[in-house]
Amino acid sequence: MSSSYARRIPSPTHRAIVLCYHAVSDDWPSPLAVGVRQLEHQIQALRRRRYRFLTFGELVAQVSSGGPARKIAAITFDDGYESTWTRAQRVLERLGARATVFVPTHFIDSGKPLRWPGIEEWSGTPHEHELRPLTLEQLRALSTAGWEVGSHTVSHPRLPTLADDRLADELARSKAWIEEQLDRPCETLAYPYGAYDERVIAAAEAAGYRAAGVLTGRLPAPRPLAWPRIGVFRVDRGVRFLLKSHPWSVWARSTGAWALLRPEKSS
Structure with missing residues (x-):
């Protein structure tokens, strides 16, 4: 691809970090769920390190345009769990931080729990309520809050497995729904399961996205439509989180020089 969105970014992007969370719960033992205090301590740790918080789209645009990459961070939440509003938003509001939430639009206001391979094992269990998706009212409130x-x-779905027409539909229809419901542009995307390839990147660009987040064990060279994110999971407490989010650790994972952690399973 010749597009500027496919190019690799020469800036020292290991100094600009993007964190990827999913659910927030003290009781749900899923690896995807971090505790409320855990989330609070992690954001406070970044603030003590003098990070400035941007949305995902703002961070990618700033670094891609050659702006300063040092000490900026984006906090992202995948899947659209209701706990993004009921728990995560309250923590971030207290700490003066904004974030980005990536939602699978079929589930918003559906009245049905989130369900796909990787989380469906919790259906029918005492923790099923943790699978409740955001409502449209909550999504609008998050947008209003910045x-x-x-x-x-x-x-x-896993996008690389889809035929071209289904791939285009998943990307275009979700974008259009968000723009219609929130009355503002939707220019960012997170690939489900972190799964992508060059065909998916081309489809995302064709759909009008300007930035897309990936989630892999080894961090790829940053590109606007394949921007590396650091997955944060229940196991990432204390020193483990500090090491995982340190710029030199991020750099090491981007070069393969140091296998800091085993590849993570994303959702």
Whole structure:
């Protein structure tokens, strides 16, 4: 691709970090769920390190245009769990930070729990309520509070496995729905499961996205439509989080010089 959105970014992007969270819960033992105090301590740790918080789209645009990459961070939440509003937003509001939430639009206001391979094991268990998705009212409230709302497709499929027409539909229809419901542009995307390839990147560009987040064990060279994110999970407490989010650790994972952690499973 010749597009500027496909190019690699020469800036020292390991100094600009993007964190990827999912659910927030003290009781749900899923690896995807961080505790409320855990989230609060992690954001406070970044503030003590003098990080400035941007939305995902703002961070990618700033670094891609050659702006300063040092000491900026974006906090992102995938999947659109209701706990993004009921727990995460309250923590971030207290700490003066905004974030980005990526939602699979089929589930918003559906009255049905989130369900796809990787989380469906919790259906029918005492923790099923943790699978409740955001309502449209909550999504609008997040947007009003300064959060960025991006697409996580319509139904949360593995995009590289889809035929071209279904791939285009998942990307375009989710984008259009967010723009219609929130009355503002939707220009950012997170690939479900972190799964992408060059065909998916081309489709995302064709759909009109300007930035897209990925989630892999080894961090790829940053590109606007394949921007590396650091997955934060229940196991990432204390020193483990500090090491995982340190710029030199991020640099090491981007070069393969140091296998800091085993590749993470994303949702």
